[in-house]
Amino acid sequence: MTLQIYGDRISGNCLKVKWTADYLSVPYRWIDIDVLKDEAKTPAFLALNPAGQVPTVVLEDGRVLAQSNAIITYLAEGSDLIPVDTYDRAKMLEWMYWEQYSHEPYIAVVRFQRHMMGKSADQIEPRLIERGYGALARMETGLAGRAYLASDRATLADVALVAYTRLAPQGGFDMQAYPLVQAWIARVEADLNITD
Amino acid sequence: MTLQIYGDRISGNCLKVKWTADYLSVPYRWIDIDVLKDEAKTPAFLALNPAGQVPTVVLEDGRVLAQSNAIITYLAEGSDLIPVDTYDRAKMLEWMYWEQYSHEPYIAVVRFQRHMMGKSADQIEPRLIERGYGALARMETGLAGRAYLASDRATLADVALVAYTRLAPQGGFDMQAYPLVQAWIARVEADLNITD
Numbered sequence: 001m002t003l004q005i006y007g008d009r010i011s012g013n014c015l016k017v018k019w020t021a022d023y024l025s026v027p028y029r030w031i032d033i034d035v036l037k038d039e040a041k042t043p044a045f046l047a048l049n050p051a052g053q054v055p056t057v058v059l060e061d062g063r064v065l066a067q068s069n070a071i072i073t074y075l076a077e078g079s080d081l082i083p084v085d086t087y088d089r090a091k092m093l094e095w096m097y098w099e100q101y102s103h104e105p106y107i108a109v110v111r112f113q114r115h116m117m118g119k120s121a122d123q124i125e126p127r128l129i130e131r132g133y134g135a136l137a138r139m140e141t142g143l144a145g146r147a148y149l150a151s152d153r154a155t156l157a158d159v160a161l162v163a164y165t166r167l168a169p170q171g172g173f174d175m176q177a178y179p180l181v182q183a184w185i186a187r188v189e190a191d192l193n194i195t196d
Numbered sequence: 197m198t199l200q201i202y203g204d205r206i207s208g209n210c211l212k213v214k215w216t217a218d219y220l221s222v223p224y225r226w227i228d229i230d231v232l233k234d235e236a237k238t239p240a241f242l243a244l245n246p247a248g249q250v251p252t253v254v255l256e257d258g259r260v261l262a263q264s265n266a267i268i269t270y271l272a273e274g275s276d277l278i279p280v281d282t283y284d285r286a287k288m289l290e291w292m293y294w295e296q297y298s299h300e301p302y303i304a305v306v307r308f309q310r311h312m313m314g315k316s317a318d319q320i321e322p323r324l325i326e327r328g329y330g331a332l333a334r335m336e337t338g339l340a341g342r343a344y345l346a347s348d349r350a351t352l353a354d355v356a357l358v359a360y361t362r363l364a365p366q367g368g369f370d371m372q373a374y375p376l377v378q379a380w381i382a383r384v385e386a387d388l389n390i391t392d
Binding site: 050051053059063065066067068069070071073074077086087090091093094096097098100101102104105138141142 | 289
């Protein structure tokens, strides 16, 4: 059985999995799940993933795996997207956990509320915007003097973080103060052939 | 130079690192950082970790690593806390990312507000409590028919999740409906010699 990816193309978390599979030439079948229509909360989908979240993948042997950053790590094992150096690999994980805790809940959530739910800037909780800018500033610092976040080439840290950082303008975030982040987005998009 | 762990013992995220180092007999020096006194936000600490978060470790060679789940993965590489089986290892990561995104922001935050800030139950945002119970229910489902989350013995997924789950009662969470979770807490505490 081919790997099946249950995902929604409006979700950066889902696109991470698509880009990684495409980059590594892993064959897969994509199954659209419309998050806005609560298709990840149906009894059928909850039987697959009790957390009711996409992306969720069904592996070749029928076993199920969830959480975007866990899935891309599984797919990329042994590839050049995971550094061989122990410290670089640990830094990659540091950025990936930071992404889920200190970046996605602000950058992705604000983008969702503005771009998907059609809220105006003044309908967004100011704390979310403030912390979103905090995350962009943290990335700008992290990219000082280096081309990629965790190693001297693109790793899963860059895959994980480019997903929503490139969509930050859809959340109304002004990227002008983050030139290193802007250059890094273009670099990672080119390396991974990201167009969608 | 000995490994240095900057942490606060009131933080489950910091204790994860302590327990892992103790379990693996990794020598370290513990440096207390009082989060309530904003000691992770001083210029000196921000120079170490620009994210201003604990735990942060300084490795033997002086390099810095942050994010609890990245640190314990670094420490535990090659040990029995990380499954050799590819799928079990991926499930371990799934639980660890889920912990940071869907468990810690509710279970740990509610516990912090009640136990550390002294808020009463009705001063807590109901959404946080509701999602905390959702996380406990998700764990109860995940433990059906198995003793540990990701493998047939304790892994980093259990270390990561036991940290705040065992403190959930300090947040006012009633554990009665989660007998599998309760038994699992006792099991993991015994396996890892967790007393603090």
